[in-house]
Amino acid sequence: MTKVYDRVALIGLGLIASSMYWAIKRAGLAGEVTGFARSAETRDTARRIGLCDRVCDTVQDAVRDADLVVLCVPVGAMGSVARDIAPVLKSGATISDVGSVKRSVIDAVAPHLPACVHFIPAHPLAGTEHSGPESGFATLFDNRWCLLVPMPETDADAVQRLRDFWVGIGSNVDEMDPDHHDLVLAVTSHTPHLIAYTMVGVADDLGRVTDSEVIKYSAAGFRDFTRIAASDPTMWRDVFLTNKDATLEILGRFTEELFALQRAIRTGDGEMLHDYFTRTRSIRRGIIEAGQDTDAPDFGRAQLDNKE
Amino acid sequence: MTKVYDRVALIGLGLIASSMYWAIKRAGLAGEVTGFARSAETRDTARRIGLCDRVCDTVQDAVRDADLVVLCVPVGAMGSVARDIAPVLKSGATISDVGSVKRSVIDAVAPHLPACVHFIPAHPLAGTEHSGPESGFATLFDNRWCLLVPMPETDADAVQRLRDFWVGIGSNVDEMDPDHHDLVLAVTSHTPHLIAYTMVGVADDLGRVTDSEVIKYSAAGFRDFTRIAASDPTMWRDVFLTNKDATLEILGRFTEELFALQRAIRTGDGEMLHDYFTRTRSIRRGIIEAGQDTDAPDFGRAQLDNKE
Numbered sequence: 001m002t003k004v005y006d007r008v009a010l011i012g013l014g015l016i017a018s019s020m021y022w023a024i025k026r027a028g029l030a031g032e033v034t035g036f037a038r039s040a041e042t043r044d045t046a047r048r049i050g051l052c053d054r055v056c057d058t059v060q061d062a063v064r065d066a067d068l069v070v071l072c073v074p075v076g077a078m079g080s081v082a083r084d085i086a087p088v089l090k091s092g093a094t095i096s097d098v099g100s101v102k103r104s105v106i107d108a109v110a111p112h113l114p115a116c117v118h119f120i121p122a123h124p125l126a127g128t129e130h131s132g133p134e135s136g137f138a139t140l141f142d143n144r145w146c147l148l149v150p151m152p153e154t155d156a157d158a159v160q161r162l163r164d165f166w167v168g169i170g171s172n173v174d175e176m177d178p179d180h181h182d183l184v185l186a187v188t189s190h191t192p193h194l195i196a197y198t199m200v201g202v203a204d205d206l207g208r209v210t211d212s213e214v215i216k217y218s219a220a221g222f223r224d225f226t227r228i229a230a231s232d233p234t235m236w237r238d239v240f241l242t243n244k245d246a247t248l249e250i251l252g253r254f255t256e257e258l259f260a261l262q263r264a265i266r267t268g269d270g271e272m273l274h275d276y277f278t279r280t281r282s283i284r285r286g287i288i289e290a291g292q293d294t295d296a297p298d299f300g301r302a303q304l305d306n307k308e
Numbered sequence: 309m310t311k312v313y314d315r316v317a318l319i320g321l322g323l324i325a326s327s328m329y330w331a332i333k334r335a336g337l338a339g340e341v342t343g344f345a346r347s348a349e350t351r352d353t354a355r356r357i358g359l360c361d362r363v364c365d366t367v368q369d370a371v372r373d374a375d376l377v378v379l380c381v382p383v384g385a386m387g388s389v390a391r392d393i394a395p396v397l398k399s400g401a402t403i404s405d406v407g408s409v410k411r412s413v414i415d416a417v418a419p420h421l422p423a424c425v426h427f428i429p430a431h432p433l434a435g436t437e438h439s440g441p442e443s444g445f446a447t448l449f450d451n452r453w454c455l456l457v458p459m460p461e462t463d464a465d466a467v468q469r470l471r472d473f474w475v476g477i478g479s480n481v482d483e484m485d486p487d488h489h490d491l492v493l494a495v496t497s498h499t500p501h502l503i504a505y506t507m508v509g510v511a512d513d514l515g516r517v518t519d520s521e522v523i524k525y526s527a528a529g530f531r532d533f534t535r536i537a538a539s540d541p542t543m544w545r546d547v548f549l550t551n552k553d554a555t556l557e558i559l560g561r562f563t564e565e566l567f568a569l570q571r572a573i574r575t576g577d578g579e580m581l582h583d584y585f586t587r588t589r590s591i592r593r594g595i596i597e598a599g600q601d602t603d604a605p606d607f608g609r610a611q612l613d614n615k616e
Contacts, residue, residue: 128605
C-alpha cells in the first residue's frame with residue numbers, strides 16, 4: 001500500500017479511532033498518526049498500548065500540521081471540537097468524521113471551519129458492542145461500507161483521496177447525500193438499536209421473570225438483542241437526539257406493522273403470519289450473498305466455543 | 309457415555325431432530341435411533357446423509373418398540389401426530405417433544421396418549437436460522453438449557469432418565485411448570501422474534517430506501533435482526549398462535565416502553581435515554597458470564613471471515 005496522507009489526526013480514541021489506527025498501520029496509509037482524547041485516562045491507556053504514533057495532551061497539538069483530521073467523538077460533541085481546532089487547522093487539510101448521523105454533524109461542524117480546508121463527512125458502517133481505546137482491531141472495516149457525504153462544491157481531488165484512504169483501511173466506499181444517509185441509517189441501524197434497547201429493558205424490568213432466567217435462557221433469540229443493546233450509551237443517546245425525524249418516522253412505520261402482526265396473532269390469522277415470515281427470509285439471503293454476514297449457523301458461535 | 313434408552317424415535321427430521329441424532333451418536337446414548345418425516349423428500353435426504361439408523365416410511369413403524377419418542381414437529385402438528393402414534397406406543401415408553409410452547413402442546417398431546425406411557429414435555433433452548441434435515445450438528449445443544457415440563461404425577465424415574473438423556477446430549481437441564489415456561493419464552497424468544505420479523509418487514513417494504521441499500525448497509529445493526537427473522541416460518545407461525553396470551557402480554561409491555569423512549573426522543577430527554585441504555589448493558593454481561601454467548605466482538609464474525 002502507498003501512503004495517502006503524510007499526517008493523520010484521530011480525535012477521540014474509542015472503538016472506531018483505535019480500529020482505524022491499526023488498519024492505517026496495517027496498510028501504511030499515513031506517515032504519522034497523532035491522537036487525542038479528552039480523558040487523561042484514555043490518553044494514558046493509548047500510550048500504554050501503543051495506540052497512535054503520538055498521543056497529544058491538547059486537541060490543538062494533535063491536529064496541527066495534520067493533512068487529515070478525523071473526528072471520532074460522539075455526534076453531540078462534534079461542534080465544540082470543530083470550534084476548538086478551527087484556528088490551528090492546516091490550509092488544504094481534509095476534515096472528516098465518523099458520526100452515525102450526517103445532517104446534524106454538518107450543521108454543527110461546517111460553520112466553524114475556515115474556507116481553506118475540505119470538510120468531507122463520512123460514516124464507516126462497522127462496529128461492535130465494545131467501546132474504548134482497547135476495543136479496536138485492524139479488521140473491523142474489512143469489506144464493510146464507508147459512506148462519504150461530500151457537499152456538491154467539495155474539491156473532487158480531496159474526495160478521491162479520502163476515498164483511497166478508506167479503501168486502504170479495507171472498506172468499500174459509496175457516496176450519499178446527508179438526508180438520505182440519515183434515513184437509510186434510521187432503517188439499518190438506529191431503529192433496530194432502539195428496539196433492541198427496549199426489548200432488553202422490558203426483560204430486565206419484568207417482575208414475573210427474573211433476570212437470572214432471562215440470562216440463562218437467552219440463547220433462544222434474546223441474546224442477539226443484548227449485543228446490540230450493550231453498545232455505548234453516550235454515542236446512542238446522541239444518535240437519537242440528532243437523527244430525531246428519520247428515527248421517529250421509521251418507528252412510526254415499525255409500530256404500524258407491529259400492530260398488524262399483533263392483530264393477526266390475536267385473531268389467529270396464521271396465513272398472514274406465515275406469509276410475512278416467509279418474505280423476510282429473502283432479505284437475509286441477500287445479506288449473505290453481499291458478503292455482509294457469515295452463513296455459519298448462529299453466527300458461528302459453535303465454532304468459536306469449540307476453539308476455547 | 310452409557311446408553312440411556314435402547315431405542316429412540318425422532319418424529320420430524322428438521323434442525324432439532326437432526327442435531328439430536330448427531331449428539332446421540334456422539335455420546336452413544338441409544339441402541340438404535342429411528343426417524344420419520346412426513347415428506348418423502350426429507351426421508352430421502354435423511355437416508356442419503358445417514359441421518360438416523362433407520363428411516364421409516366410410516367410414523368407408526370418409527371415409534372413401534374421405541375423407549376423414547378421425541379416429537380420434533382411444529383407445535384401445531386403435535387396433536388395429530390400424537391393421535392396417529394398412540395395405538396402402537398410401547399407400554400412404559402417415554403413420550404417427549406421439543407416444542408417452543410408447552411401449555412398448548414400438553415393440551416393437544418396428552419388427551420391422545422394411553423395411561424401406560426410417560427409424557428414429559430421438553431424444550432431445548434437452542435437453534436439457528438437454518439432449517440431442514442441437513443442443518444443439524446452435534447454441538448447445537450452444548451451448554452444450552454433444556455427445560456423439562458413434567459406434570460406433578462409423572463414417574464420420577466422416567467423424568468430422571470430423560471434428564472440423563474439431555475445431559476448426555478450436552479445440555480444443562482432445568483424443570484419448570486408449563487405456564488411459567490410460556491411466559492419466560494415469550495420474553496427470551498417469542499417477542500424478540502416477532503420484533504425482528506417486523507423490523508425486517510418494515511425495511512423490505514420502505515419505498516424510499518431500496519432493498520439493495522438495506523442489504524449493503526446491514527452491518528450497522530440490522531443484520532442481527534435478519535438472522536432471527538430468517539427462522540422457519542411454519543414453526544414461528546405456530547408459536548405465536550399457540551402462545552398467544554403470553555406473547556400479547558409481553559408485546560403490550562414492549563410497546564409501552566417503546567412509546568416512552570419515543571417520547572424521550574421527541575422531547576429531547578437525553579438523560580432518560582442515557583440512563584436506559586446504561587441499564588441494558590448489565591444484562592449482556594450476565595449472559596457472557598453465564599456462558600450463553602461469546603464475548604468475541606461482533607459474535608466473532610471477524611475471526612470467521614479471516615478463516616476463509
